[in-house]
Amino acid sequence: MSDCLFCSIVAGEIPANVVLRTDEFVAFTDIDPQAPVHTLVIPIEHHESAASMAQANPELAGRLLATTEQVARAAGIDDYRLVFNTGAGAGQSVFHAHGHVLGGRAMTWPPG
Numbered sequence: 001m002s003d004c005l006f007c008s009i010v011a012g013e014i015p016a017n018v019v020l021r022t023d024e025f026v027a028f029t030d031i032d033p034q035a036p037v038h039t040l041v042i043p044i045e046h047h048e049s050a051a052s053m054a055q056a057n058p059e060l061a062g063r064l065l066a067t068t069e070q071v072a073r074a075a076g077i078d079d080y081r082l083v084f085n086t087g088a089g090a091g092q093s094v095f096h097a098h099g100h101v102l103g104g105r106a107m108t109w110p111p112g
């Protein structure tokens with residue numbers, strides 16, 4: 001999608017600190033990190049949200065989940081929080097499916 005920020009990052013039109021790229025996913029550092037490790041994992045294929053990706057292509061959604069584990073290991077952490085904000089009311093601001101991989105500090109719950 002031409003007007004999608006994360007599609008532009010996938011295409012290399014907007015720079016990002018890419019930490020992992022496969023034929024299906026790109027992972028890059030969040031521009032406004034909320035933890036020492038804060039990486040976004042996105043499918044190259046455009047879907048509006050994690051939920052719509054899971055409906056349209058459940059196998060891709062499953063592989064994205066597996067990729068978050070790889071991203072955490074590459075960042076040197078075992079424990080992490082995985083967040084999929086779904087809908088503006090839940091804080092989603094970019095409408096291209098993405099998982100936040102957050103870690104590198106004690107992740108308290110509920111989040112403060």
Ligand code: AMP
Pocket residue numbers: 005014016028029030031032033040084085091092093094095
């Ligand atoms: P969400 O609010 O769940 O939709 O998450 C969107 C995330 O994208 C936020 O945590 C932003 O800090 C992050 N973000 C926005 N623009 C960029 C960018 N150009 N590069 C990296 N991360 C970004």
Ligand code: ZN
Pocket residue numbers: 001004005006007008046047095096
């Ligand atoms: Zn997109």
